[in-house]
Amino acid sequence: MGATLNREELKKKRDKYLFPSVKQMYADPPHFVKGRGQFLYDETGREYLDMFAGIVTVSVGHCHPKVTQRTVEQIQTLQHTSTVFMTQPMIDLAEKLAEIAPGDLDRSFITNSGTEANEAAIKTARVASGRHEVIALQHSYHGESHLASTLTANHNYRPDTMPASGIVHAANAYCYRCPFKKTPDNCNLECAKDVERVIQGSTSGKPAVFIAEPIQGVGGTITPPEPYFKEVKKILEQYGVLFIADEVQTGVGRTGQHWFGISSYGVVPDMITMAKGLGNGLPIGALITTTEIAEKASKQQINTFGGNPVSAATGVAVLQVIEEEKIMQNAHEVGAYMKAGMEDLQKQFPDMIGDVRGKGLMLGMELADKNKTPLTKEAARIVELAKDDGVVIGKGGLWGSVIRIKPPMNITKENVDTTLKVMRKAIEATAKVGVK
Ligand SMILES: Cc1ncc(COP(=O)(O)O)c(C=O)c1O
Incomplete structure (x- = not known):
């Protein structure tokens, strides 16, 4: 196996050898080298809480032992x-x-x-x-x-x-x-x-x-x-x-x-x-x-x-x-807890969060202003800021304005609390200064 490259070296090689259409979610993407349970780790050893599970794929946690x-x-x-x-x-x-x-x-x-x-x-x-x-x-x-x-x-x-x-x-x-x-x-x-x-x-x-x-x-x-x-x-x-x-x-x-x-x-x-x-x-x-x-x-x-x-x-x-491991039940219970937290965020930021929806751990939050104009740049900014604070959340929708929460289904309420705290901070920062 070759030496692990740091993120800048890897970015250069990516830009040289991959199709440009293979776009990544972040302007400044981490270089993930390890996953355990609901956590990802970059090449420096920094831990990230994974609330998107790849693209909704790591159902029972990264590298589940069994x-x-x-x-x-x-x-x-x-x-x-x-x-x-x-x-x-x-x-x-x-x-x-x-x-x-x-x-x-x-x-x-x-x-x-x-x-x-x-x-x-x-x-x-x-x-x-x-x-x-x-x-x-x-x-x-x-x-x-x-x-x-x-x-x-x-x-x-x-x-x-x-x-x-x-x-x-x-x-x-x-x-x-x-x-x-x-x-x-x-x-x-x-x-x-x-x-x-x-x-x-x-x-x-x-x-x-x-x-x-x-x-x-x-x-x-x-x-x-x-x-x-x-x-x-x-x-x-x-x-x-x-x-x-x-x-x-x-x-x-x-x-x-x-x-x-x-x-x-x-x-x-x-x-x-x-x-x-x-x-x-x-x-x-x-x-x-x-x-x-x-x-x-x-x-x-x-x-x-x-x-x-x-x-x-x-x-x-x-x-x-x-x-x-009764994972479906966990998706139901922890999902309801997460959704309630997202609805609270909607009450706090009514000019930014137009809709909260989904079931279990398949949740979404559509960012839109009072006139329902999709807040596309804001969504990208919030996703980037959350990553900088160690939480991976997803994004989607025809206009890229929906925040998507679809984590490994074994997450805990504590993981939800961390996510909501980081999301609140990112939304607040975005609402205050906007995006260019
Ligand atoms: C609903 C749905 N159907 C089909 C696909 C395609 O699956 P794959 O990427 O494994 O080919 C996806 C991928 O995101 C999906 O979300």
Whole structure:
């Protein structure tokens, strides 16, 4: 292993060798060299509280001893065969996913990432239905392949190339900025009804599938009202349209109480895609669907690294740790505590914090002035100042104006207190002097 470079040396090499489009969150990024639990350490040994978990990926804490031990055992025993050979970890993982998935979702295709899981889901939906068109939601993020970036409704992540065919977008359930200028008490769920308008007006009337995140992640923790997905599902059933819940961020218990975010809406989708937190940092993804749908995907599917023994064994270990350490319950309780603290901040800074939303440890705080103008520069400044004070928080939304809190799910109330204190200081400093 080469010598560890200091951050300035590393920055120079980064600027010389990486694609400039691989942007990092900070103007002055730390050089992280170690992670333990909910903490990161830079090359000088400085500790940072990690409230963003990579990008919402380190579900049970950095280098969790049980998970890491299972990963190491497996990598020293059998690392690779591919899906064309039979190995136990991939099948153990599929069995566990069938156990935790809602309804009769009991068949899995294991991939390396969320993008691949969504690719597999759309392909399967098209093959199973014999239809082509796909409906996604405004402000969504579904990955970075050609197809997944067209599903994504955010210009920041869509290169200027020919988009994939057959994809249309419906309005999202964004109550703070309702696309129909309504309020939740008088809206009659116009956003859900828009799915029908899109089916009738922008498709052949027979689209294959609808894909949505139960809570939009990159989009800025946009959290639909409770009856939204039930209403959408009714419309989808009427038109024979399948439903994919993209649980890449909301899966493995992040929203608290349920393994999957969609379950808190009382809806069982036809397919679930997941990734990120399932591997606690190892590359993994999964598509889970019903036997009936899986059986229609009759052509052979190969994935060289998908379901590899190391990632699959790690995935099983992560799910076991979530159960053994009651991590979902922690996400629910500590998440509620964090959300209450964010709501207090909103009361203190009403001209800067427009909305606080989310469930469990999938939380967001939209920065906006009194006229709801997004405070993009302020969000960047707050994230940078928090990092300087040793707390890593995330940022997102179409305008980069949403602070995102999505930490390892084993954080404590003490970690929350530290975060709120640092955030208050950063918001105060930003409110006082503004940003240029
Ligand atoms: C909701 C959602 N879907 C899909 C993806 C793509 O996953 P990956 O980056 O593992 O390809 C992401 C990544 O952020 C995501 O947030």
